[in-house]
Amino acid sequence: MGFLAWVRRVGGLTGPLSAVAARTGSAPGAAGRPLAGLLGGPQRNAPAQTVADDVPTPLSQRRLTDWFAAHGYTYFVDSDGDIGGLWRGRLFYFFCFGERSEILQVRGQWNREFSIERLTEVLEICNVWNGERLWPKAYVRVRDDGMVHVTCEVATDLEHGVTDDQLGQLVQCGLSSASVFFDELDELYPDPAGEAP
Numbered sequence: 001m002g003f004l005a006w007v008r009r010v011g012g013l014t015g016p017l018s019a020v021a022a023r024t025g026s027a028p029g030a031a032g033r034p035l036a037g038l039l040g041g042p043q044r045n046a047p048a049q050t051v052a053d054d055v056p057t058p059l060s061q062r063r064l065t066d067w068f069a070a071h072g073y074t075y076f077v078d079s080d081g082d083i084g085g086l087w088r089g090r091l092f093y094f095f096c097f098g099e100r101s102e103i104l105q106v107r108g109q110w111n112r113e114f115s116i117e118r119l120t121e122v123l124e125i126c127n128v129w130n131g132e133r134l135w136p137k138a139y140v141r142v143r144d145d146g147m148v149h150v151t152c153e154v155a156t157d158l159e160h161g162v163t164d165d166q167l168g169q170l171v172q173c174g175l176s177s178a179s180v181f182f183d184e185l186d187e188l189y190p191d192p193a194g195e196a197p
Contacts, residue, residue: 090111
């Protein structure tokens with residue numbers, strides 16, 4: 001069975017897929033019904049999305065704050081105009097970079113710090129992580145006071161825009177993947193104050 005035959009069978013379609021159907025996920029003669037669960041369309045019996053929800057639109061800080069507000073996320077805008085928030089006790093920022101603010105970067109910082117004497121071992125942990133995983137990118141920064149901070153980031157180029165659902169997935173990817181790395185640091189370096197004396 002060819003791919004298109006399989007799509008027709010799964011989606012309950014009888015006619016050939018047109019260019020519009022391939023682009024929008026709906027088939028002619030199927031009353032505009034999206035392919036069930038294919039090509040990012042809603043699952044059967046899921047509430048129908050409007051066409052506007054499925055149209056990628058440019059990324060902006062306003063879109064980020066609107067998304068946070070719509071989904072009940074607590075956030076702040078600092079004195080530089082950057083959007084941030086706390087996730088599981090860790091500080092995260094959400095940046096829009098690029099000529100047209102088309103690159104979304106979710107950047108998190110571990111909620112503890114290392115002494116400069118541990119710099120080599122922390123760099124090795126980051127290098128092993130980066131060599132085994134695509135995201136988040138993990139790295140360290142040495143502050144003026146000599147303390148080492150561990151940071152993670154996930155960046156995505158959204159030159160062609162992003163839907164609200166895609167934006168939500170990217171934000172969640174940045175938050176959850178960084179949290180996995182930070183949890184690993186917590187296991188490697190348990191907080192002595194967090195344990196009973």
